[in-house]
Amino acid sequence: QKEVEQNSGPLSVPEGAIASLNCTYSDRGSQSFFWYRQYSGKSPELIMFIYSNGDKEDGRFTAQLNKASQYVSLLIRDSQPSDSATYLCAVKGARRGGSEKLVFGKGTKLTVNP
Amino acid sequence: ETGVTQSPTHLIKTRGQQVTLRCSSQSGHNTVSWYQQALGQGPQFIFQYYREEENGRGNFPPRFSGLQFPNYSSELNVNALELDDSALYLCASSFGQARSGNTIYFGEGSWLTVV
Numbered sequence: 001q002k003e004v005e006q007n008s009g010p011l012s013v014p015e016g017a018i019a020s021l022n023c024t025y026s027d028r029g030s031q032s033f034f035w036y037r038q039y040s041g042k043s044p045e046l047i048m049f050i051y052s053n054g055d056k057e058d059g060r061f062t063a064q065l066n067k068a069s070q071y072v073s074l075l076i077r078d079s080q081p082s083d084s085a086t087y088l089c090a091v092k093g094a095r096r097g098g099s100e101k102l103v104f105g106k107g108t109k110l111t112v113n114p
Numbered sequence: 115e116t117g118v119t120q121s122p123t124h125l126i127k128t129r130g131q132q133v134t135l136r137c138s139s140q141s142g143h144n145t146v147s148w149y150q151q152a153l154g155q156g157p158q159f160i161f162q163y164y165r166e167e168e169n170g171r172g173n174f175p176p177r178f179s180g181l182q183f184p185n186y187s188s189e190l191n192v193n194a195l196e197l198d199d200s201a202l203y204l205c206a207s208s209f210g211q212a213r214s215g216n217t218i219y220f221g222e223g224s225w226l227t228v229v
Contacts, residue, residue, distance in 0.1 A: 036220075102157070107156055
């Protein structure tokens with residue numbers, strides 16, 4: 001089983017719709033969860049992080065975490081064409097020896113159609 | 115802008131050569147991590163440096179090595195380059211040994227092509 005799994009997509013939604021991106025992880029000791037957006041040819045850009053169960057909202061973005069189900073999601077409301085990118089889920093495990101290693105999924109490619 | 119700067123941005127090397135990539139971390143950040151991102155994949159953790167010492171390593175061979183300097187800038191060195199080393203190399207900085215909510219920011223990356 002892969003450590004962090006995402007649907008590779010592509011996920012296609014119309015402009016103005018809600019885009020839902022999902023991620024599951026295998027390490028129950030994981031502490032922090034990150035969503036990065038990556039435009040083609042660019043480096044990952046941090047959108048949100050979450051480390052407590054429940055929802056965390058920031059503008060049009062909502063991250064949801066369910067540690068019991070080992071599941072984290074990202075909702076994008078009122079999707080815009082500029083949201084078209086690959087979204088990477090990253091998980092930081094329990095600190096073993098102090099390393100702050102992030103484990104990434106392969107990413108979900110989102111296309112928002114005008 | 116994340117405050118993490120990397121150089122060079124693009125480079126082409128020949129198989130068997132050596133390469134050095136550089137990273138300046140965000141002001142106040144004492145931890146630098148390096149990741150390799152192959153095309154179509156998520157970034158893979160290479161190693162991390164905290165206060166000038168390696169503090170965690172991923173599944174990469176010893177020909178991948180690094181340094182962190184007193185000002186917390188860092189270098190990634192790759193010897194005996196192979197074609198499969200062609201990738202985007204990302205540097206990430208953070209304030210290490212911190213709480214769960216510590217955020218991790220990436221630089222713009224260095225695109226390495228091995229021919």
